[in-house]
Amino acid sequence: MRPQRFSGGRPPGGGGWTPEVRAGVSQPQASLARLALREHHAAAGAKFRVCGLWELPADYGDAQAEHAALRSSVVVFDRSHRSRILVSGTDAADLLGRVFARNVMGIEEGRAVRTVALDECGLVGDIALIVRTGAISYLVCGEPGQRQWTVARLQGAKAEDFDARVEDRTLATCTLAVTGPGAEATLREHVADALPAALEPLQSVAFEFHGFRALVTRTSDTGEDGFEFVLAPAAALHLMQILGTAGVLLAGDTAHETARIEECIPAYSPDLEIGLTPAEAGLDALLGIGGSAAERVLCAVILENEVTAGTPVMAGALAVGEVRSCVRSFSLGAIIALAVIDQRHSFPGAALVVGGRPAAVVARPFYRRRREA
Template sequence: MSEGTMRLALGDTHVAFGARMDARRGWEVPLTYGDPGLEYAALRESVVAFDASWRSRVMVTGGDAVEVLRGALAGHPEYLEEGRAGRFAMLDEAGDLADLVLVARTGGAAYLVSGEPDRRGELLRRLEAAVGEGYEVRVEDRTAMTCALVLAGPAAAARTAEFVAEALPGRLAPLHCAAFEFHGFRALAIRTSDTGEDGFVLVLAPVVASHLLGTLRSAGIALAGWEALESARVEACIPAWEPDLLPGLSPAEADLDVLLGIAGGREGRILAAFLLEGPPVSVGTPVRGSDGRQVGEVRSCVFAMGLNAAAGLAIIDAAAAFPGAELDAGGSRLLVAAKPLYRRRMEGTAQRW
């Protein structure tokens, strides 16, 4: 483990439950609890629980909280009603994506901002820099003092009602949030998922999260690690800061401008989804056209368990990135595909991020 790698508050709990741990994106995380394929199958067929505490969590509270969010984020956080959550972007000076965040308005002037794990420091800096003179606001990093557990899958609502809080599924539509009590402790639920499945993000104190994780495991709910979750993320075509956005992509190039409702900026290439004949290739593998000319490069690439094939996201010249285009990556045939690569065909459960 490299120096400076962050440890999850529940790291010892995961090890006790059989997790194999390793560093990913600056955090020591569970890779698998034994069989990634079974963990993936449980996600798609029923429900899994996993620890997403590697994502940053910053509370912005006070009468000028929304002004701070407007100063730090692209989009319109002022339109976020109490009890609602939304996706926003942080842009750098060139207009490129610097972070992707989920903002939940937990109270009248209280917002939880959750971002990419490797952008925690930059998110906190940008929020603090947006505090103007005389503002009535508090910006507090809650990443180390809270945990974020997720229940995701077709049965997520039923299991949340059974083991967490009976009223939660009925109260929460997608991208809604609500405070609740679990065994006498105050917690927050946000109905969303980064897996392409229905899900509930539960923000709790570490001691409460440890108890809940143990309760879910004892009830037979599978725990899922990074390997299964990465397969689901790529199949849902949800970009990660590293490796997808790190090269410096505009919202249009990342194919997120319409989804986030923000200006697209620079065009000419796009983060496209693909299927690959053969095994996964490494990040940065050149993507070439039939004439051998490089038209892009591979970013995320995994064995997609739901597709039984290698798949991923690649930055490709827009003219060569239409669905059905046949290209080459590392000597293997690459087929550009429509997003998402996996779509649940059940009313009310399909989500694109």
């Protein structure tokens, strides 16, 4: 049975791809937000937890098995809590250039770049994937808790004579991430119409999936191969059901966060929310701006005990930083953390103390996939 169609269309004069949207979607509220497919996750055995303003599946009964499937085969994550902001118009690229640290003027249609939005002080305010979806349209996929900030920043950066529209599509659409070394083969075998072309990393293509407009980009923030689909909730459910029938595991936020930290990929919350520059966050290479001087940097640290965000990092009696993310790594069998540390104590091998126990800075990333010869 074909899933129910939601109404939607292209923005006037915007051009390019735009996702299907539901009529009458309310504006974001400060109350707890739920995924559009929450009932499906609950029926699949999800255990939920609150992450920022969102209720997310933590796992489906076995986070370690979900993580193992991510590293060895393929899983599907519901990443719909990430923001999806459509920026369109003849001045769309100029507007994005006023907010984001990387120039998007040179992005070809059907390509994407990773970049950061900066506040007036040059601190990172959002981490985003920007996809050029048409001649004068771009989709900004950003951090969950920064959606309203980024929308306001874009609206505030518009000149009076700018032809640019900013539309928040987050609550009207879904993002599914099909991720793992077997992602491409699985999609080609079981959902061939969901991967209409061979894609290079950070390449994107719009297509029709069971009567719905959709967008797929080859990207992942777990260190594995992956494809992110932006599509209407009904189409997302259909894709999830097809993958489930093919034996693909649903994976929750615990598996995703563990993989992210293993790869030393920062998230705005909790890693950067204390106010970091791109150089301090270790994002210079991402932005192509070279090595900038920084008095403190985001480091990879091995711990002996799990701690919470904000736990001080000590060098003797001196506080030299604080932990931001901390998990028990399924890949390494160790407790790992991302911590902001004074650059004088940030070199690999630096002996520190966290939570009253020995800790040590190590080279980034914690985990690197072994490539086939």
